[in-house]
Amino acid sequence: MRRSFVLFVAIAMLATVPLVVPAQSSETLIRNATVLTASRGTLENTDILIRDGKISRIGRNLSAGSGARVIDATGKFVTPGILDAHSHLMLNAINEGSLSVTSMTRIRDVLNPTDIGVYRALAGGVTGALLLHGSANAIGGQSSSVKFKYGKPVEDFVIAGAPEGIKFAMGENPKRSSQTFTGGQTPRYPRTRMGTLEVMRDAFERARDYRQAWADYRSKKTRVPPRRDIELEPVVEILEGRRIVHAHGYRSDEHLNLLHMAEEFGFKIGTLQHGLEAYKFAPEIAKHGAGVSIFVDSWSYKLEAYDSIPYNAYILWKNGVNVSINSDSNERIRRLNLDAAKVMKYGGVPEQDALKMITLNPAIQMGIGNRTGSIDQGKDADIVIWSEHPFSPYAHAEITMIDGEVYFDRAQDRSRQAELRREREELEKLEVNRAPGSGGTPPRIPAERVEDDLGEHHGEIDGGHR
Amino acid sequence: MRFFVLAAALFAAVAVDAQSDGAQQNRIGRSGTFAVTNARIVPVSGPVIENGTIVISAGKITAVGEGISVPSGAERIDGKGLSVYPGMIDAGTALGLAEVTQGANATMDMTETGTMNANAKAITAVNPHTSHVNVTRVNGITTVMSAPRGGLISGQGTVINLNGATQGDMSVVPEFGLVINFPRIATFGGFGGGGFGGGQAIDFNEAIRRRDNQIDELKKIFRDAQNYARAREAYAKDNSLPYTAVDLRMDAMTPYIRGERPVMLTVERERDIRAAVNFVKEMSLKGIIVGGQEAHLVASELKANDVAVIYTNIYSLPVRPDDPYDFLFGAPGELQRAGVRFAISTGDTGAEVRDLPYHAGLAGAYGLSREEALKSVTLYPAQILGVADKMGSLEVGKMANVVVTDGDLLDPRTNIKHMFINGRLIPLTSRHTDLFDSFKDRK
Numbered sequence: 074m075r076r077s078f079v080l081f082v083a084i085a086m087l088a089t090v091p092l093v094v095p096a097q098s099s100e101t102l103i104r105n106a107t108v109l110t111a112s113r114g115t116l117e118n119t120d121i122l123i124r125d126g127k128i129s130r131i132g133r134n135l136s137a138g139s140g141a142r143v144i145d146a147t148g149k150f151v152t153p154g155i156l157d158a159h160s161h162l163m164l165n166a167i168n169e170g171s172l173s174v175t176s177m178t179r180i181r182d183v184l185n186p187t188d189i190g191v192y193r194a195l196a197g198g199v200t201g202a203l204l205l206h207g208s209a210n211a212i213g214g215q216s217s218s219v220k221f222k223y224g225k226p227v228e229d230f231v232i233a234g235a236p237e238g239i240k241f242a243m244g245e246n247p248k249r250s251s252q253t254f255t256g257g258q259t260p261r262y263p264r265t266r267m268g269t270l271e272v273m274r275d276a277f278e279r280a281r282d283y284r285q286a287w288a289d290y291r292s293k294k295t296r297v298p299p300r301r302d303i304e305l306e307p308v309v310e311i312l313e314g315r316r317i318v319h320a321h322g323y324r325s326d327e328h329l330n331l332l333h334m335a336e337e338f339g340f341k342i343g344t345l346q347h348g349l350e351a352y353k354f355a356p357e358i359a360k361h362g363a364g365v366s367i368f369v370d371s372w373s374y375k376l377e378a379y380d381s382i383p384y385n386a387y388i389l390w391k392n393g394v395n396v397s398i399n400s401d402s403n404e405r406i407r408r409l410n411l412d413a414a415k416v417m418k419y420g421g422v423p424e425q426d427a428l429k430m431i432t433l434n435p436a437i438q439m440g441i442g443n444r445t446g447s448i449d450q451g452k453d454a455d456i457v458i459w460s461e462h463p464f465s466p467y468a469h470a471e472i473t474m475i476d477g478e479v480y481f482d483r484a485q486d487r488s489r490q491a492e493l494r495r496e497r498e499e500l501e502k503l504e505v506n507r508a509p510g511s512g513g514t515p516p517r518i519p520a521e522r523v524e525d526d527l528g529e530h531h532g533e534i535d536g537g538h539r
Numbered sequence: 540m541r542f543f544v545l546a547a548a549l550f551a552a553v554a555v556d557a558q559s560d561g562a563q564q565n566r567i568g569r570s571g572t573f574a575v576t577n578a579r580i581v582p583v584s585g586p587v588i589e590n591g592t593i594v595i596s597a598g599k600i601t602a603v604g605e606g607i608s609v610p611s612g613a614e615r616i617d618g619k620g621l622s623v624y625p626g627m628i629d630a631g632t633a634l635g636l637a638e639v640t641q642g643a644n645a646t647m648d649m650t651e652t653g654t655m656n657a658n659a660k661a662i663t664a665v666n667p668h669t670s671h672v673n674v675t676r677v678n679g680i681t682t683v684m685s686a687p688r689g690g691l692i693s694g695q696g697t698v699i700n701l702n703g704a705t706q707g708d709m710s711v712v713p714e715f716g717l718v719i720n721f722p723r724i725a726t727f728g729g730f731g732g733g734g735f736g737g738g739q740a741i742d743f744n745e746a747i748r749r750r751d752n753q754i755d756e757l758k759k760i761f762r763d764a765q766n767y768a769r770a771r772e773a774y775a776k777d778n779s780l781p782y783t784a785v786d787l788r789m790d791a792m793t794p795y796i797r798g799e800r801p802v803m804l805t806v807e808r809e810r811d812i813r814a815a816v817n818f819v820k821e822m823s824l825k826g827i828i829v830g831g832q833e834a835h836l837v838a839s840e841l842k843a844n845d846v847a848v849i850y851t852n853i854y855s856l857p858v859r860p861d862d863p864y865d866f867l868f869g870a871p872g873e874l875q876r877a878g879v880r881f882a883i884s885t886g887d888t889g890a891e892v893r894d895l896p897y898h899a900g901l902a903g904a905y906g907l908s909r910e911e912a913l914k915s916v917t918l919y920p921a922q923i924l925g926v927a928d929k930m931g932s933l934e935v936g937k938m939a940n941v942v943v944t945d946g947d948l949l950d951p952r953t954n955i956k957h958m959f960i961n962g963r964l965i966p967l968t969s970r971h972t973d974l975f976d977s978f979k980d981r982k
Contacts, residue, residue: 189860196864250642352978372971373671373890375641384975391979404856407864411897414951420975466900466949467909469865490863497861 100124101477102137103458106146111153111432112447114425121151123454126476131450144472150462152428153447154200154455154475155409158366158435159319159346159399161205162406163188163230168207169214173247173262173272176239177303178214180204186227190403195221195481197407198457198470201232203439205346206240208321211247211263211272213240215307216319218439220455220475236317236440238343239307243269243322243331245377266327270334277338280308317343317440319366323377325350332361344397344438349381355392364395364438369412370419386430387420397435414464424464565672567702568963572596574609575943575957578618583625583917584932593623595939598962603933616943621956624913624948625932626681626940629895630920631829631849631884634675634685635665635699640888649888650689655760658791659694661685662706662713670970671889676701677969678893679948681940681960682711684849684924686718686803691757693718695791696803698924700940702960711926716827717795721806721815722753750811754818761822764792801825801925803849808858809833816840827923830886832858835870838877847923848879851886853898865905871915872906882920883912900949912949938962 101123108116108131120135121128137143161167165183169175184204194202200221206214216238219230245251248264263269283306286299310316318335320342322328328345335342344364345351349372351358351365358365367389372381389396398413400406413431416422422430429446436446445453454477461468473481573595580588580603592607593600601610609615638646648664665685675683686696695714703709724746741749767789774780794800804815807830816837819826828834831848832855834841841848850871857866874881883899885892895916903912921931929938939962946953958965 190856193856193864245642352975353981355978356982370893371891372674373639376639376643379639380974382971382974384971384979388975388979404854408854408897408901411900411951417952418954420979460904464950464952466897466947466951467904469904486864493861493863 099477100137100141101454101474102135102141102143103146103151103456104143106149106151106458107462108151108448109425109428109463110448111425111428112449119151121448121454121456123456123474123477126454126478128448128450128452128454128456131448144458146458149471150459150468151448152198152410152457152459152463153432153445154457154473155198155431156397156435156439156446157194157199157202157400157406157409157431158344158397158438159205159401160202160403160406161207161401162190162194162202162403163204163219168209170207170209171261173210174212174276174304175206175210175214176212176276176305176307178206180206180214180217181231184217184219184227184230186223186225186230190406191221191223192481193403194406195223195473196470196483196486198410198459198463198473199406200455200457200473200475200480201445202406203238203319203435205238205319208240208242208246209249210242211269212276212308213242215239215316218441221480222475222478223480232441237307237310237315238317238319238439239311240346241273241318241320241322241331243320243327244324245375246321247272266324269327270330273331273334276305276308277312277334280305280312281338284309284312312338312340314340317438319344319346319438321346323347323349323381325353329354329357332357332363336361343440346399347401349378349385351394352382352385352388353380355389355394358389359392359394364397364434365389366397366399366435366438368401369398369415383415383419386416387422390416390422390426391420395434395437396430397438398430399435410459410463410468411466417464427464565668565670565702565704566966566968567704567708568960568965570598570963572610572613573616573959573964574607574613575616575618575621575623575941576609578943579622580604580933581622581624581913581948582933583914584934591623592618593933593941595941595959595962598939600933600935600937600939600941603935616957618943620945622944622946622948623933624679624942624944625917625930626942626958626960627679627895627916627948628682628684628882628920628924628931629680629884629887629892629916630684630882630924631851631886632683632685632889632892633661633688634671634683634701634887634889634892635667635669636661636685636687637888638666638669638671640890649687651687651694654691655788656687656690656694657692657717657764657789657795658787659687660697660714660791661687661695662697662699662710665697665699665706665709667703667705667709669889671892672701673969674890674971675892676958676960676965677955677967677972678896679942679944679955679958680892680895681942681958682926682930683892684715684920686716688718688805689720691720691722691753692760693720693805698926700960702963702965711929712924714794714800715924716801716803717792718829719757719802719804721804721811721818722750722757723806723808723811724750750814754814757818758822761792761796761824764789764796768793768796795824796822798823798825801827803827803829805829807832807852809836812837813840816844816846819846820844829884831881832867832870834879834881835873835877838874838879841874841879842877845880848874848881849884849920849923850874850881851884853883853901854885854894868901868905871902872911875907875911875915880919880923881915882923883915884920896949896953897951900951903949909949916949 103121108119122130122135169178204217218232218235222229289295342363344366348365370383409431413427416427433446436442445455456474458472459468471483576592580591591605594602633649636649651659687694696716698712698715699709726746770783806815826846828848831850832852834848852867899912899916918931921927939959941959943957
């Protein structure tokens with residue numbers, strides 16, 4: 074019994090322990106690449122020198138010190154690492170669905186650094202993401218900005234100094250349209266778009282009062298300190314422009330109402346998330362100064378997605394809005410390069426602006442555009458080397474680096490496959506993991522894995538409770 | 540001057556076209572004689588013609604190659620800098636049966652109630668006026684196989700062109716194949732792997748026993764259908780024999796139990812695919828695997844039994860955390876090298892079928908050659924659907940399902956410039972271009 078438990082633990086660990094991160098050197102020279110900078114056009118036959126995790130120099134015929142890792146990228150393409158401004162990777166829980174305002178909850182508290190989805194995202198050239206609470210509540214939980222430092226402890230994932238964020242949600246999800254109530258159950262408020270806005274207004278009013286109560290106490294107008302309120306503290310931060318609002322919504326009218334409410338309370342919305350109808354009120358979005366983070370072309374999967382069009386990115390871009398293309402899916406995150414390529418066709422966004430929609434633009438939306446998102450001197454060395462142009466359907470990522478360290482290397486992945494296969498065969502022979510038909514009961518799959526199982530292919534995209 | 544006349548003629552033609560079918564949601568285009576000249580022609584079934592002409596007349600391809608003379612009266616389309624491909628075919632959809640999958644049940648006709656629905660025919664429920672038709676085809680997809688889902692025997696799929704005002708106009712093969720949601724070993728919940736999250740994990744032996752019971756049930760249905768068909772046939776020959784009353788479900792099984800038409804077995808895991816192949820063999824059926832996530836692990840059995848695979852898992856995640864990250868991207872390449880007949884499909888219910896070229900492209904990024912990637916969404920699905928005599932390549936005599944592009948058909952940056960379905964020049968408009976036009980200049 075004891076032996077099999079130990080084996081079980083060993084197997085569970087083997088299943089989740091990442092590939093060994095290769096030995097890292099403090100200096101890396103990428104030679105002779107075609108560099109898509111995402112900020113200053115395309116540079117041919119260009120070298121990139123990386124020192125201490127930063128892009129140190131970009132130019133021709135650069136030299137590196139002895140001991141530097143040199144990568145010959147002749148014929149290859151280099152881009153900044155892809156960022157996904159709407160992801161639920163790494164999360165052991167997504168929705169605290171009990172209340173309509175769950176601003177006290179923190180995504181930071183439920184990060185799982187061993188999620189295999191992180192490795193798969195790295196293999197798609199993704200180096201980081203904005204991890205968001207679900208969309209079950211008008212005001213949801215606090216978000217977390219991470220880099221995908223797979224194999225490192227969880228605290229290394231969280232981007233130090235990245236601005237704080239929070240999820241808002243409007244439309245079908247917070248009003249729980251797809252939820253049915255059986256006898257004795259009371260529906261949660263709100264059940265309409267009207268109610269959703271009032272929940273938000275109520276939170277802002279309460280936060281104002283709360284802030285005033287503290288101001289009164291500090292100015293000695295009152296003598297008893299207010300009780301600390303962890304629901305309202307983040308809302309105060311929103312009002313003071315210290316916490317970025319990422320607002321899930323589909324219909325143009327509801328998103329526009331939110332912009333108006335923000336203006337009334339004197340702050341700016343950071344991003345409209347999904348914004349499938351954002352193209353219908355692009356000038357208003359531009360005027361407010363919000364960004365929009367969209368699916369490039371998903372539509373028709375639910376009623377409020379029926380007016381989504383793939384020209385959304387183009388119309389927003391033409392109006393000067395900062396647009397990012399997100400995945401909201403552990404599957405789709407692996408091919409954001411092809412999603413960005415599509416906007417060149419739908420309307421005709423220029424190549425660099427298309428690339429920005431998965432690099433610099435999401436970085437700006439996450440408030441980290443000054444340190445990552447483009448290939449520029451002094452920025453974090455978050456870099457992908459592609460086998461060919463990343464907008465080609467035949468391209469794959471060969472190397473993905475974060476802060477100058479390699480977290481995905483296709484050649485190494487290939488060379489380890491045979492070894493992993495042997496390891497799996499050996500593990501499958503163990504008593505605890507006996508083959509089908511021999512009477513063993515396998516360890517139960519953790520709940521958060523189950524959605525990845527067979528037959529659930531497209532269930533992930535904003536499946537009504539995200 | 541000549542150009543002006545031509546342009547005016549074209550404009551007039553377009554105006555007439557708008558008048559004749561402008562009120563329809565899916566504009567059916569217009570027929571005629573067309574010649575795309577000076578184009579790069581990719582016939583798929585043969586070598587690329589770098590500078591050729593293709594002539595389309597009365598619905599068919601009437602000439603293709605170099606030095607083709609353009610028939611008088613033909614409408615010329617200058618193909619300089621453009622490429623001509625056969626229209627793409629998605630062999631694994633439910634397009635037309637499911638408009639809005641969540642929150643609008645009234646638009647859903649994909650899953651009939653009950654477990655045995657052999658008589659449910661997709662061709663009777665496909666909505667010719669769904670916006671999924673216009674949105675899908677403007678991305679170069681001219682034909683789909685659309686089929687019901689759910690239950691044990693879901694119903695019969697249909698092969699349709701994405702054009703036509705009626706189901707009859709769209710139909711290529713009205714009743715193509717019988718969908719069987721093949722029983723699988725599920726250690727969580729019951730049939731179909733449902734009930735995740737609840738219930739106790741069950742022993743593998745028990746899971747296998749349950750799966751085998753379901754396969755026995757399935758076999759019983761097939762044997763009942765065989766007996767039914769024999770009894771009906773016998774009575775037709777000899778009226779003195781006892782009469783067997785019509786049973787619509789059983790009746791619908793007849794061409795499938797006789798192997799005249801294929802059964803499409805929706806099945807994913809290696810162990811279940813093996814069982815499905817055995818089932819096909821034992822019941823002497825014509826079998827196609829749909830889904831086929833791990834089909835490449837069963838390649839030799841599939842090849843030996845000539846069971847084709849409609850592979851729908853490019854946009855799926857590997858099931859096991861320790862599967863290689865590109866396990867599913869690489870599967871079509873493995874199938875091809877093993878000599879298994881296969882096609883790549885989105886497996887989508889409709890809205891995302893337009894992504895078909897990118898599914899094939901990704902397979903092309905991970906081990907399938909570009910030529911094979913192109914075949915996997917043109918000629919191969921045509922062969923598996925039994926319509927390769929009509930479509931899937933650019934050959935004289937074939938139905939003119941033709942796409943003209945400004946780049947590689949599988950590249951997401953490529954624009955479709957012209958397209959023909961059954962010889963009709965299709966307007967490149969859709970629900971999405973209409974909404975685009977309505978809002979693009981809003982200030």
